Amino acid sequence: MNFKHICLSLACMAVFSSCSDKMDYHEFTNYGKDYVFSDFGRTAGFVNNIYSYLEQDLPSTTSLASACDEAEMAVSWSSVLDYTNGNWSALNSKSQWNLYSGIRAANYFLQEAKGLDFYDLRFTEDYQAQMNRFNRYQYEVRLLRAYYYFCLVRAYGDVPFTTEVLTEEEANSISRTRADEVFDFIISECDAVAYELPVSYKDLEEDAAGGSNPETGRVTRGTALALKARAALYHASKLFNESGDEELWKNAALASLNVIDYCDENGISLGAYTDLWGTDNYKASEVIFARRVGDTATPEYDNFPIGMENARSGNCPTQTLVDAYEMQDGGEPSITAPYAGRDPRFKMTIACNGDKWPDSNPEPLETYVGGKNGAPISYATPTGYYLKKYLDGSIDISAGNSTGGKRHSWIAFRLGEFLLNYAEATFRYLGSADGICDILPMSAREAVNKVRARGGVDMPGFSEGMSNGDFWNRYKRERMVELAFEGHRFWDVRRWKEGGFTGITRMRINKISEDRFSYNRMEKALVWNDKMYFFPIPDAEIRKNGNLKQNPGW
Template identity: 60%
Template sequence: MKLKKILLGLACMSLLASCADLDYHEYTTYDKSYVFTDFSRTGAVVTNIYSYLDSDLPADGSLCSACDEAEYAWSWSSVLGYTDGRWSSTNPYSRWSFEGIRKANFYLEESKNADFSELRFDKNYEAEMKRFNRYQYEVRFLRAYFYFNLARAYGDVPLITKVLTEEEANQVTRTPVAEVFNFIVKECDEIKDELPVDYTKLENDAANGTNPETGRITKQAVLALKARTLLYWASPLFNTNNDKELWKRAAEANKEVIDFCGENGIELGKYSEIWGTENYHAKEMIYVRRVGDTDSPERTNFPMGMENGNSGNCPSQNLVDAYEMKTTGKAWDEEGSGYDASNPYQGRDPRLAMTIAVNGDKWPDTNPIPLENYVGGRNALPIAGATPTGYYLKKYLDSTIDISASTSSGGKKHSWVTYRLGEFYLNYAEAVFNYLGSSDAVNSEFTMSACEAINKIRNRADVQMPDFQDNLSSDEFIKKYRRERMVELAFEGHRFWDIRRWKDGDSQKNLIEMQITKNGDTYAYKRVVKSRYWDDKMYLFPIPDSEIRKNPNLTQNKGW
């Protein structure tokens, strides 16, 4: 009964009435003293704020199919609205949510007056107080993280750090994005030393012992948020004057992440360890959101033609073309690459086979027959919902899960990678290249060049791709770097946003599909270009028209 009351109280806290989404007027059956006089109830409030962390495990609506990474197989999916011209302020695919921020502001304001004096004789009092004193820093991180997600989508957003009345919420104005980014960076600087690196190593603490807390914010997660924020701030979408100082700060912050990880045993491991039931234990993980036991990604994305397979997010030929040849390190269409048009997947970057299921693959384990992705094949068009691109997804899916009706194995652990070390080698490479001006440049502060940073990733134990050469021109480096980033971070929620921060919208106007036909024992491969809608206004999301109607002070983004 007590749990039911707590949940009811928490639910009531988020009631919005008819005010704008920025409102945090508290409506609760229980007063604040009920929540902030008990450790478990206080912890429940913080856990609820954690629940607003995002993830983009492959499903209907995943942003991988809203860019050139993939194409969604079913024509009814709402994600197609990003690329067919339906996107508008009245059909906004809204990410305009301040609910997590409201709850964070409420916690930070009200927890200052928390009184646990009646519990001081409990045997765990000292340990619980240590945990309670950390909560404020965890919540400040979460609020900064939510603001980063808003800023990358909308640019200028209202920066609110207190509990608002309904009247105040309906009068706020947008804060310049540079101020929002600066707020995030400042918060990270102030809280980074207040959080542990490893909760299992805390002494005399509630997080220690045989069942330590997992999934809480660490120091390295704070450093990662700062570094990613500074990279976005330095990028063309937000750094319109190409201020070199912003690129320098981004390089410094991403170098700090790399150095800190090196000092604390966080290192690059196998690429294949990035996903799977135990990926949160992988060597390079900085912060992972553990989603729990589920088979939803598999049911959504396993191939048509196998029992209960529904297709879904199908990797594009654009993505396949980004995987270079393993022997030469050249793109498929470069002279001397070694590409064989009659055997297009032979001799490619090993990450291709780990990420994408191609014609003839035995995928997944429970599929009795190798994939027939050719026209008329068992897993191909014209079957409704079959892959339109010629490919099926592997990454983030568990090939051992059985989704058949009679022998279904049920769900298994899935975790969304929020931050991992590989990203920050790439971030550093981009930032130091833009700051120093060439791919092989170094100085006394940045002793690792952009090429050297990327080669760290390409030299993974199960990848072993040829190094980037030091004599690349600026245009050559940018082209190869963006290709490398597309490959390394495929389906991890980066490509959609990278296109926008680079202002590279023209690359999204054409999606390439591979049409495969079978002729006896041989196959023919034909690239088919599919036009997609792009307008430069799409670099930023539209503020929902419903929000502007509630608060006319919220000016709309250009073009919407």
């Protein structure tokens, strides 16, 4: 497991990237705890490094969107294709095991920093403010550790689990802990730390004293409530709840309701859908927690349409995803104009033939066969579409006019997700889309309709009296649409355990005349085996540890 020697070879990662409000990362070359924990700055750097393991899946050549049916990777050499072409194995494991480095660092901090009072610094001007911040670190670190365990249990099921700093020998003899116990730990840690963390950092005395831009990107009370609710939803889902234990669904519904109530109490509300990406997306009205990734143009280089200078195409939305976008009038799409009248989120998320995208593209997109952005150009979209969501259309990546990178942030938790999570859990617990009870006063249907009614979307709500089958199918479509390219679809299909990604649909567009096109659906098979509900444990870890048993089928 490579738990060996905790100490502090910490990589410097610039994750939060404004000026006075950034979270700074530090690199330590002195490995002694007395060095690290004798100074507020070095201690803060150690804690900030633990944040560096937080996940983010901004569109790239390894994005999980192209490991499911949201997108198809146009770049033929990308390793993300291994998930669906049969090359995934314990020797090519797509390992999530690096999260144990974050867990190891968290365990080390919680052990070695306990009871520190920085007595030698007691006469410094900001001593009390610094101590207030330090005393909060233990709760931040516990929450981060719980987050990393959630990511591991989501991927592997039963996982090695410890809250201690292990020797190398101990680490390489540890066995796997049942997923149920790990979920219980995650949820209990969220409960324990939530009300020790602030709702916001901007009004804290120690931050306000530093100026008008306090450090951002730290976990909050809302982060703890949100992690608890997401973990409870996964715990209740079929992958981890084969017996269909209704109590787990009730707990998941109540946890999501708690997040919704928290948002209502603290002015967190649904806003414009397009506010969820762009330079200031971390300020969007519905954001609960966002990871500040920094100034970059990598997502744009990796996903802008082929045919543009320096663009590499990348994650191309599938027709499978397009099909999930309902018509605004409830009807069926036109054969000759298949994109007219769709859910407005379609054009916000996906660039299709004839769109002016991005801003620096002088001409409308030509994704048809023979077009400037279509086949047979190498790495042209194989699906007929390009990606918009999470890309900054104002960035120019051409050599002569490059605008350089702009700020990107990955939204880890937002209100829209928890309205949908609540809908799913309430539906499963009460057995009806319209069901309510004393503790769950909003029906599953009403929760979904809140998402569909957000400004700028304004899709017709789900009607009363839907059959359970109709609600479930439409709920899954709604979730695929609302949360597209936000890192959920890959995991949702696994936790539902309703069958994996066996294929995707592409759209082949041919130009008939200047303003007429034909649209032909084409199917592409993907490799799926039910062992893929869980990741394989890396073969190297199995070889090091005789007590570490491989997941079935791998």
